[in-house]
Amino acid sequence: xxxxxxxxxxxxxxxxxxxxxxxxxxxxxxxxxxxxxxxxxxxxxxxxxxxxxxxxxxxxxxxxxxxxxxxxxxxxxxxxxxxxxxxxxxxxxxxxxxxxxxxxxxxxxxxxxxxxxxxxxxxxxxxxxxxxxxxxxxxxxxxxxxxxxxxxxxxxxxxxxxxxxxxxxxxxxxxxxxxxxxxxxxxxxxxxxxxxxxxxxxxxxxxxxxxxxxxxxxxxxxxxxxxxxxxxxxxxxxxxxxxxxxxxx
Ligand SMILES: NC(=O)c1ccc[n+]([C@@H]2O[C@H](COP(=O)([O-])OP(=O)(O)OC[C@H]3O[C@@H](n4cnc5c(N)ncnc54)[C@H](OP(=O)(O)O)[C@@H]3O)[C@@H](O)[C@H]2O)c1
Numbered sequence: 392x393x394x395x396x397x398x399x400x401x402x403x404x405x406x407x408x409x410x411x412x413x414x415x416x417x418x419x420x421x422x423x424x425x426x427x428x429x430x431x432x433x434x435x436x437x438x439x440x441x442x443x444x445x446x447x448x449x450x451x452x453x454x455x456x457x458x459x460x461x462x463x464x465x466x467x468x469x470x471x472x473x474x475x476x477x478x479x480x481x482x483x484x485x486x487x488x489x490x491x492x493x494x495x496x497x498x499x500x501x502x503x504x505x506x507x508x509x510x511x512x513x514x515x516x517x518x519x520x521x522x523x524x525x526x527x528x529x530x531x532x533x534x535x536x537x538x539x540x541x542x543x544x545x546x547x548x549x550x551x552x553x554x555x556x557x558x559x560x561x562x563x564x565x566x567x568x569x570x571x572x573x574x575x576x577x578x579x580x581x582x583x584x585x586x587x588x589x590x591x592x593x594x595x596x597x598x599x600x601x602x603x604x605x606x607x608x609x610x611x612x613x614x615x616x617x618x619x620x621x622x623x624x625x626x627x628x629x630x631x632x633x634x635x636x637x638x639x640x
Pocket of ligand 1 (some may be wrong): 414415416417418419420421438439440441461462463464489490491492513540541542543593594595596597598599600601602603606
């Protein structure tokens with residue numbers, strides 16, 4: 392059997408097994424979430440950027456982890472991911488938009504337009520592409536969840552009342568994550584009638600390459616809290632800390 396592009400289909404009929412898609416699954420919080428999902432019996436579609444990550448993940452557990460090479464900033468990712476899923480699984484129960492990076496310069500005069508473009512691509516366009524690719528498969532789940540990994544620096548209220556320090560995150564990062572939060576909110580309203588939940592999650596200060604100097608949380612700890620939220624939270628359209636505490640939009 393072949394798909395529309397003539398590629399061979401080796402579809403995994405997941406049956407009762409849950410299927411998750413995680414972007415940025417090669418390292419940091421994404422890799423830790425992949426490990427926890429695998430331990431909990433999920434089949435995980437791991438979106439990574441490098442071929443070495445694809446090879447490494449495939450060698451770990453070819454029956455549990457399906458790695459795919461895609462850069463979420465590339466428009467082709469939407470079609471590439473949709474075709475990959477079409478060839479491999481019959482549904483998606485959990486999509487985690489986690490891939491991300493920051494910018495280098497602080498303040499409005501330091502802001503570089505190229506960085507603003509890149510950060511919007513990864514934090515806003517990328518999750519939109521992945522949602523559009525996964526939506527037909529999310530609809531095949533009994534009750535799917537989409538988690539957008541956001542940041543406390545996206546909170547308009549906390550930025551406005553200086554609850555989060557203005558000099559600890561760049562404009563592109565805060566603008567990119569705020570755009571992601573708006574996407575969460577719009578999508579939650581649109582998909583609620585279809586029983587698909589959508590949440591923005593702040594993972595906390597996590598000890599990763601990207602994390603802040605005063606990070607106090609191990610990636611495995613943050614990942615476990617986030618997956619617990621995905622499995623136990625029954626609400627939609629919320630901005631939550633990984634602990635489950637509600638954050639202001
Ligand atoms: N760490 C924290 O304290 C903290 C706090 C708040 C929010 N967050 C958010 O948490 C998420 C994960 O961050 P982290 O701390 O785990 O950072 P990390 O260790 O730097 O990992 C980021 C991951 O995203 C991937 N990625 C970056 N750009 C990508 C692209 N264009 N396409 C596909 N994948 C891409 C990276 O892939 P490569 O390995 O190929 O570079 C990497 O796997 C991010 O969205 C970040 O904004 C983190």
